[in-house]
Amino acid sequence: MEDLVGGKKEVLVKSGVGRVTSFPKCRNCGAEMPLTLVDLGLSAVANSYVPIDRADAPEPRYPLHVRVCEACWLVQVDEDVPPEKIFTKDYAYFSSFSSSWLAHARAYAEMMTNRLGLGSDSLVIEIASNDGYLLKNFVAAGIPVLGIEPSGSVAAAAEKIGVPTLVEFFGADLAKRLFDEGRRPDLICSANVLAHVPDIDDFVAGVAALLTGDAVYTVEFPHLLRLIEEVQFDTIYHEHYSYLSLLAVEGIFTKHGLRVFDVEELPTHGGSLRVFACRNEASHAEGQGVAKVRTDEATAHLNSAEGYQGFSERCEAVRDGLRNFLDRARADGKLVAAYGAAAKGNTLLNYCGIGPDLVSYCVDRNPAKQDTLLPGSSIPVFDVPKLTELPPDFVLILPWNLKSEIIAQLKQMGLSNTRFVTAVPSIKVTA
Numbered sequence: 001m002e003d004l005v006g007g008k009k010e011v012l013v014k015s016g017v018g019r020v021t022s023f024p025k026c027r028n029c030g031a032e033m034p035l036t037l038v039d040l041g042l043s044a045v046a047n048s049y050v051p052i053d054r055a056d057a058p059e060p061r062y063p064l065h066v067r068v069c070e071a072c073w074l075v076q077v078d079e080d081v082p083p084e085k086i087f088t089k090d091y092a093y094f095s096s097f098s099s100s101w102l103a104h105a106r107a108y109a110e111m112m113t114n115r116l117g118l119g120s121d122s123l124v125i126e127i128a129s130n131d132g133y134l135l136k137n138f139v140a141a142g143i144p145v146l147g148i149e150p151s152g153s154v155a156a157a158a159e160k161i162g163v164p165t166l167v168e169f170f171g172a173d174l175a176k177r178l179f180d181e182g183r184r185p186d187l188i189c190s191a192n193v194l195a196h197v198p199d200i201d202d203f204v205a206g207v208a209a210l211l212t213g214d215a216v217y218t219v220e221f222p223h224l225l226r227l228i229e230e231v232q233f234d235t236i237y238h239e240h241y242s243y244l245s246l247l248a249v250e251g252i253f254t255k256h257g258l259r260v261f262d263v264e265e266l267p268t269h270g271g272s273l274r275v276f277a278c279r280n281e282a283s284h285a286e287g288q289g290v291a292k293v294r295t296d297e298a299t300a301h302l303n304s305a306e307g308y309q310g311f312s313e314r315c316e317a318v319r320d321g322l323r324n325f326l327d328r329a330r331a332d333g334k335l336v337a338a339y340g341a342a343a344k345g346n347t348l349l350n351y352c353g354i355g356p357d358l359v360s361y362c363v364d365r366n367p368a369k370q371d372t373l374l375p376g377s378s379i380p381v382f383d384v385p386k387l388t389e390l391p392p393d394f395v396l397i398l399p400w401n402l403k404s405e406i407i408a409q410l411k412q413m414g415l416s417n418t419r420f421v422t423a424v425p426s427i428k429v430t431a
């Protein structure tokens, strides 16, 4: 078989007995996918922080190979890690640990309340409602809500602040049950979950089953166009089954009788889309954002193989840039720490082959991640004050999307001789 190179198609080979090797099939439409966006090799599951006492236990690694379906243009990882391996009760992501994300959620709640005229007779459902970071804003305004969240630990945190939450995975079955119970949401929202569901078709079928009349579904996801243009390969991890363009999302929505009537471009997560959808027959007029993003994607050739070519080589250049920087820092006797035990950081560290010899330790505000080792790279994680106990020369900021917030925070700690580094889309050092 031909060596895999990003954007290039593999060649079908015949085995000795004349059987043709087949390519992985698209999770959405079933077509074979010879086109590779990038193959990041074997990687540990990004949110599986390793307790210190299990440091020597073998860590499972899974292939992280992203393919492009040329029939429906859904970009996807081709090896499924079972969801129960990822979204366990220990799953450590609490939305409320990011203050800029909280502000984003509050602004969204206000905007939608005004736009749809939501009140005490309305119902807002959030799918993957996490610790209630968004729905609490509707609750405060007297608007009934229901959260749906598969992770027990974060759902319990939501209940504690008055956000009723079902601990379940969302799909067509659950949607039917809610519909039969008489639930008629005016707004369904989900931020950064559509990319996380293995069966995206079943998920959208569920949304469609719950939407009646002029009810609206808004969905936010990191925009594939930004990922490609800005080499954000570190946003690729097993938990993200799909990498979404408006093109692919509209295709799936159309199949379920939904249409996109507005799109907003957001700065979150390195550049996201917020897509507004409704039933085909609903009265919402189409906003200007829809045509704009459709045109941007067509200009970038996301509807042909050309749009996906050369990405792999650009990832390698980022890897070489970071490795060179860290090798030089070590040779100069400099201490490098990392900030933010984020999933994207784990992809970056794993793909670049970086361990505690190059990055001595990592800090994170989330107590659930402290006193663990980062999956794959085995870099120890501590609470943030470690930075003043053992001041580094450089802090590598792993969640680069929160860079300004993090630098401002760290400067308040008086780290006067520390400089800040981000690796994507290329090495950048800030004083």
Ligand SMILES: [Zn+2]
Binding pocket: 026, 027, 028, 029, 030, 031, 069, 070, 071, 072, 073, 074
């Ligand atoms: Zn497909």
